[in-house]
Amino acid sequence: MKKLLIIAHAPSPNTEKMVASVLAGAQQSEFTNISAIWIPPLSATAEDVLACDAIILGTTENLGYMSGALKDFFDRIYYPCLELKQGLSFSYYIRAGHDGTGTNNAIQSICKGLKWRQIQPELICRGPWQENYLTECHSLGESIACGLDIGIY
Numbered sequence: 431m432k433k434l435l436i437i438a439h440a441p442s443p444n445t446e447k448m449v450a451s452v453l454a455g456a457q458q459s460e461f462t463n464i465s466a467i468w469i470p471p472l473s474a475t476a477e478d479v480l481a482c483d484a485i486i487l488g489t490t491e492n493l494g495y496m497s498g499a500l501k502d503f504f505d506r507i508y509y510p511c512l513e514l515k516q517g518l519s520f521s522y523y524i525r526a527g528h529d530g531t532g533t534n535n536a537i538q539s540i541c542k543g544l545k546w547r548q549i550q551p552e553l554i555c556r557g558p559w560q561e562n563y564l565t566e567c568h569s570l571g572e573s574i575a576c577g578l579d580i581g582i583y
């Protein structure tokens with residue numbers, strides 16, 4: 431079984447719905463070769479990352495940067511995972527009330543440092559809330575789970 435890890439900060443009703451949609455997309459019954467779980471970033475450990483085959487990150491943008499929770503996750507897993515998880519498949523989504531640029535740049539920079547491999551374009555849900563963000567989150571979870579399930583990641 432391949433393991434898909436979703437590390438997402440969800441501090442509001444909208445962001446809770448976003449991570450639920452990513453998870454629903456990834457946990458479809460037709461995907462028989464994978465397991466997908468959501469762990470909030472403050473609870474996730476380096477061992478969780480070492481044991482996974484792909485990762486979807488999710489964060490709000492706060493004060494021009496990723497959430498402190500996701501940054502704390504990176505701070506704790508960076509060196510324990512640096513040598514052992516090079517090439518790890520990943521993608522991410524950002525919920526940004528206005529912008530998202532600072533968060534996007536920071537995630538790109540850190541994941542480049544980790545030498546992770548981005549397997550789907552990032553999803554930036556910017557501006558006033560739109561219900562179609564949930565469809566896009568569902569598709570992100572689905573596409574990565576599908577790729578893992580059929581063995582292309």
Ligand SMILES: Cc1cc2nc3c(=O)[nH]c(=O)nc-3n(C[C@H](O)[C@H](O)[C@H](O)COP(=O)(O)O)c2cc1C
Nearest residue numbers: 442444445490491492493494525526527528529530
């Ligand atoms: C303290 C604080 C700082 C924020 N800073 C930014 C920011 O720098 N850029 C941005 O796009 N949105 C910013 N936001 C908006 C959040 O991204 C948004 O409220 C969050 O993603 C939750 O989205 P929701 O209201 O749809 O649940 C900020 C929100 C808070 C509470």
